[in-house]
Amino acid sequence: MLNTRQKVLRKFWYATVPTAALGEGPQAFKLLGENIVLFEGPDGKPAALQDRCCHRTAKLSKGASQNGNIACGYHGWEYNSAGKLVAIPQFPPEQPLPDARVPAYHAADRYGYVWVALEEPLRPIPEIPEEGAPGYRRIHQFYDKWNTSALRLMENSFDNAHFSFVHKGTFGDTERPRPEKYEITETDYGFDAQTIVRIVNPPHAVRVTGTAEPYTTRDMHNKWYLPFSRRLDITYPSGLRHIIFNCATPIDDGSIQVVQLLYRNDTEEQCSAQELIDWDAAIIAEDKDALESTDPDAIVDLSRKIEMHMPSDRPGIIMRKQLLELLKQHGEIEVPR
Ligand code: FES
Ligand SMILES: [Fe+2]
Incomplete structure (x- = not known):
């Protein structure tokens, strides 16, 4: 697109x-x-x-x-x-x-x-309930230009099938390449997607996850805000919450400004902002490397079987469907090849 x-x-x-x-x-x-x-x-x-x-x-x-x-x-x-x-x-x-x-x-x-x-907005800026909420802190994690498209980052944000491959250097569980099922509920702003994923928990992630076990789980509540924002609300078994908010701001057709905020329900003493930035920086560098190798002109085409790597309720398909509806409503179907 x-x-x-x-x-x-x-x-x-x-x-x-x-x-x-x-x-x-x-x-x-x-x-x-x-x-x-x-x-x-x-x-x-x-x-x-x-x-x-x-x-x-x-x-x-x-x-x-x-x-x-x-x-x-x-x-x-x-x-x-x-x-x-x-x-x-x-x-x-x-x-x-x-x-x-x-x-x-x-x-x-x-x-x-x-x-x-740039024009009268159709939707409000997504709400982040943790902003200013007692017990939560906001950490500015990343503000980087990536040579990819906003849709590529959005579809990647809901793609569990890449964890075992792209993220094998951080949290990806190489023993479990088959992705967990997502439960998806479509909403007026996009969709909510929920899943629980087992992850690797290396020693330098112990303060991030709040557990020293070699594996732990992420209970993920992932929201997509049409067109290019998302909130990933992770709860670890320790009770720690790790809430990532991204906006993939389209600069042009081949580059985006990646904004990433993090909200946590712990303190600087429990896990410093720098530790949290370092941990997520390693993860996001893996994503960047993969996404910058893709064609940024992500295709809005429901007929392609491009989501075969996901078991059911395929977020990428729903994302494309909603984007296509939006374009149709506004009479602007310039659907690429
Ligand atoms: S004031 Fe002359 S170009 Fe702006
Ligand atoms: Fe990723």
């Missing part, structure tokens, strides 16, 4: 840059092939505009934030958070300004990231 050709994808929220980065000035980002600039708008709230000055097209991200507006670095023309031109320093005060603007987008600060929707 070539994301930049599916216009309906512009109507969803995506995590873009860490909110704290806006304190350093305007930030450039590419979302669904569109160059955008993010900056601190009024009251410190994030704002997002097309990264192109309507004077001589200079990139606004090379300019400066000031008083909730953004000033172009070329001649200082200033725009507010709605994209309206509000000042031309070359004009005398009495000269009226032309009615000019650059396109503005929806922007919101959530979970430490600036989320952007």
Whole structure:
């Protein structure tokens, strides 16, 4: 699926840059092939505009934030958070300004990231109940560019059949290549998928899982949020919860920004943020290596038997079905070969 050709994808929220980065000035980002600039708008709230000055097209991200507006670095023309031109320093005060603007987008600060929707969003930003909840902490794990597509990361996130192969260096159980069954419930935001998986528990994972047994289990409640977010809620027998939230933000048709947050119901003393980052970094590096070797133009085609590696209730098939319905509803069937 070539994301930049599916216009309906512009109507969803995506995590873009860490909110704290806006304190350093305007930030450039590419979302669904569109160059955008993010900056601190009024009251410190994030704002997002097309990264192109309507004077001589200079990139606004090379300019400066000031008083909730953004000033172009070329001649200082200033725009507010709605994209309206509000000042031309070359004009005398009495000269009226032309009615000019650059396109503005929806922007919101959530979970430490600036989320952007290029058009009126169809769905809200996914809720994470553990955000700010007593007993939980949030850890920013990863913010990396991958050369793959958002759909590839989503389908991989629900693909239990790769654990024994891709993750044999971390938690994958090579003795059990046959994946456990997923129980899937379709929802208005995508689906919920549940399964229990036995995993290898090496000594350096003991503080992550809360058990010293050589094997343990992951009780996984995995949610897919159409189109490219997911929440993986893992409960270990120790009672520890390891809740991963990902947004696979489509930069263009061949690359994504991978945002990964982690919520845990333990303390820094029980398992440090760095230990948790190191553990998941080893896992995610294995996924990255596999996904970057795939064709990023993931195919939306229900007739192919591509999910034969999964026993039943195949998440990849349901994901494609829902995406296809979404594209049909919006009259945008550009289904690739
Ligand atoms: S190009 Fe932006 S002010 Fe001239
Ligand atoms: Fe994986």
